[in-house]
Amino acid sequence: MGGRDDELRLTLSLGLGVTTRPSFQPTHIHRPSNSMHNHIRNGSWNELFQFSDRNADSRSFLRGIDVNRLPTVVDGEEENGVSSPNSTVSSISGKRSEREAEAEAEAEAEAEAERASCSQGSDDEDGGGGDASRKKLRLSKEQSMVLEETFKEHNTLNPKQKLALAKQLNLRPRQVEVWFQNRRARTKLKQTEVDCEYLKRCCENLTGENRRLQKEVQELRALKLSPQLYMHMNPPTTLTMCPQCERVAVSSSSSTTCHPAAAAGVQRPSMPLNPWAAVLPIER
DNA sequence: GAATTATCTTCTGTTACTTCA
């Protein structure tokens, strides 16, 4: 694709607790580079990612949670500890032992999630017989809630976080991974919609401004064409911009600023006005 | 040090399933 880094960044909150950006700038998806990711994996996030009391609370209601797992359907790629293209099994490429350890941990998590589902007597057996096609199962409200909370804290997970979360929710790590993928996609989509709306409004403002200016030009031309009027006119009115507050003011000659102290300053051309400034800030 | 390869992670688009009006 090439221009992936040019994609709009989803930095706005959308009620997700993500940072907001004050004014419109086509920003970029912040995709942590692998180095950063590795850095995070190697410490900071792991230290940060300790389930808080809030999560501990949520853990309590997770008892007896709907596991949403087909006991008989074997997820070949991860059950075997073999990494899928999407798998986040390993932590640092090349560190074999560490990777294997994590793969084992993940396989264990898989097995555990599966065992849990079996013990709870999943009633989703229908279609489980031999149908290798995916069986989509809804996550419970509680599971979604915890995932959502975690996503608010950080929208990507390192393998350890993923494992911990999967274990906490009795889900397969792959499910957690997929949930985060989809969640990021949804966030991005929402952001794109917001940005789109914003651009639309900018466009409308520009169109309006353009119309107004055209009209003004016409009026001025008309004035110029009627010499009598032209001769008896006051000195041409000029638009000036106060260098201090950047407000446009109509003046005849003397005062160019709303702030007399700044009158000695440079007189900036009044045009063009910043069309973006006219657009109301969008709540994000 | 540059080139190549392997591995990992994320994004994107799509499909399949669930829920609801």
Next chain:
DNA sequence: CGTGAAGTAACAGAAGATAAT
């Protein structure tokens, strides 16, 4: 009850980053 729309879990493939060779 059947149906279509919307939401979303799950998947596949492409691309970028990085470490190892």
